[in-house]
Amino acid sequence: MEIIVLKEVITTVDFAAKKHRDQRRKDKHSSPYINHPIGVALNVINVGQYYDVATVQAALLHDTVEDTDCTEEEIRKEFGSEVASIVMDVTDDKSLSKVDRKKFQVSHAPHIQDKSKIVKMADKLYNLSDIIKNAPPSWSLLTIQGYFVWGKKVCDGLRGVNASLEEALDQLFQSNVIF
Amino acid sequence: MEIIVLKEVITTVDFAAKKHRDQRRKDKHSSPYINHPIGVALNVINVGQYYDVATVQAALLHDTVEDTDCTEEEIRKEFGSEVASIVMDVTDDKSLSKVDRKKFQVSHAPHIQDKSKIVKMADKLYNLSDIIKNAPPSWSLLTIQGYFVWGKKVCDGLRGVNASLEEALDQLFQSNVIF
Numbered sequence: 001m002e003i004i005v006l007k008e009v010i011t012t013v014d015f016a017a018k019k020h021r022d023q024r025r026k027d028k029h030s031s032p033y034i035n036h037p038i039g040v041a042l043n044v045i046n047v048g049q050y051y052d053v054a055t056v057q058a059a060l061l062h063d064t065v066e067d068t069d070c071t072e073e074e075i076r077k078e079f080g081s082e083v084a085s086i087v088m089d090v091t092d093d094k095s096l097s098k099v100d101r102k103k104f105q106v107s108h109a110p111h112i113q114d115k116s117k118i119v120k121m122a123d124k125l126y127n128l129s130d131i132i133k134n135a136p137p138s139w140s141l142l143t144i145q146g147y148f149v150w151g152k153k154v155c156d157g158l159r160g161v162n163a164s165l166e167e168a169l170d171q172l173f174q175s176n177v178i179f
Numbered sequence: 180m181e182i183i184v185l186k187e188v189i190t191t192v193d194f195a196a197k198k199h200r201d202q203r204r205k206d207k208h209s210s211p212y213i214n215h216p217i218g219v220a221l222n223v224i225n226v227g228q229y230y231d232v233a234t235v236q237a238a239l240l241h242d243t244v245e246d247t248d249c250t251e252e253e254i255r256k257e258f259g260s261e262v263a264s265i266v267m268d269v270t271d272d273k274s275l276s277k278v279d280r281k282k283f284q285v286s287h288a289p290h291i292q293d294k295s296k297i298v299k300m301a302d303k304l305y306n307l308s309d310i311i312k313n314a315p316p317s318w319s320l321l322t323i324q325g326y327f328v329w330g331k332k333v334c335d336g337l338r339g340v341n342a343s344l345e346e347a348l349d350q351l352f353q354s355n356v357i358f
């Protein structure tokens with residue numbers, strides 16, 4: 001069992017790191033994009049205390065289909081249908097406008113499977129914490145405010161599956177970043 | 180056990196990714212540096228068929244002390260003394276000149292512990308394969324040749340602990356890259 005976990009996790013993070021190789025985060029360090037999905041996987045484990053291999057793999061892969069040339073079929077073939085279905089639950093439909101994508105995240109959140117809710121909370125926790133510490137230089141305080149309001153609406157639809165992640169998010173939402 | 184492996188591996192890759200955040204590889208893509216240690220860990224598992232958690236963690240961390248602000252003490256505190264001792268076995272002494280560091284790798288290789296030999300072979304396999312596919316733009320064919328000659332000398336001192344890694348390295352050394 002240990003062998004399988006080790007192989008699956010390293011294979012998954014290597015796959016994601018290669019897919020995201022040419023992407024950088026919008027933060028002031030232009031951090032490698034892969035640092036984000038790794039941090040989301042760590043949130044699943046350390047904050048969510050949720051130790052499910054498929055969920056951790058999906059956390060590592062959660063932005064590959066949305067942001068790289070990676071397809072759902074590729075994820076399914078490499079990592080199986082459960083991992084693929086979690087990734088697709090948290091993948092924005094890029095045929096929608098940016099505004100519609102944001103609206104769809106709010107309306108869609110309550111309807112995704114529990115493991116996907118955990119990945120999505122871990123993702124929002126990472127992004128919101130990151131913005132507090134390290135906002136993209138181009139973002140105004142109003143943009144940050146808007147992001148927090150939207151993020152809270154999405155997270156409201158994810159409640160009921162992981163109290164620790166909810167609590168960590170609640171602390172952020174109650175912090176003084178919000179007007 | 181599964182829980183511990185999952186937590187240790189993700190914690191380790193997150194630590195390494197943060198330490199290497201501002202570093203890029205010398206390849207033509209300026210790839211994030213972290214892609215390299217992740218690939219070395221994958222070589223340990225997929226080529227070496229070696230499924231030892233401490234060795235995989237050391238592979239993920241193997242360049243942190245040499246190339247970032249990370250210290251041996253930090254590795255020992257976070258990941259324990261076995262992981263730290265493997266990392267230190269494969270860490271160059273930067274007080275030496277570049278030439279002396281390269282010579283020391285050759286003379287030191289036979290004397291490191293077996294797990295360190297596996298990490299070092301996996302590292303050399305990654306770097307030599309990478310140079311074939313994706314050499315730094317500034318490297319001449321002579322530089323590449325010299326790197327292969329030196330790499331083979333180091334690897335000669337690492338033999339006897341993992342036949343699969345040795346075989347993969349032998350195939351590279353016999354490939355037509357060498358004059």
Ligand SMILES: [Mn+2]
Pocket residue numbers: 036062063123
């Ligand atoms: Mn994300």
Ligand SMILES: [Mn+2]
Pocket residue numbers: 215241242302
């Ligand atoms: Mn290395």
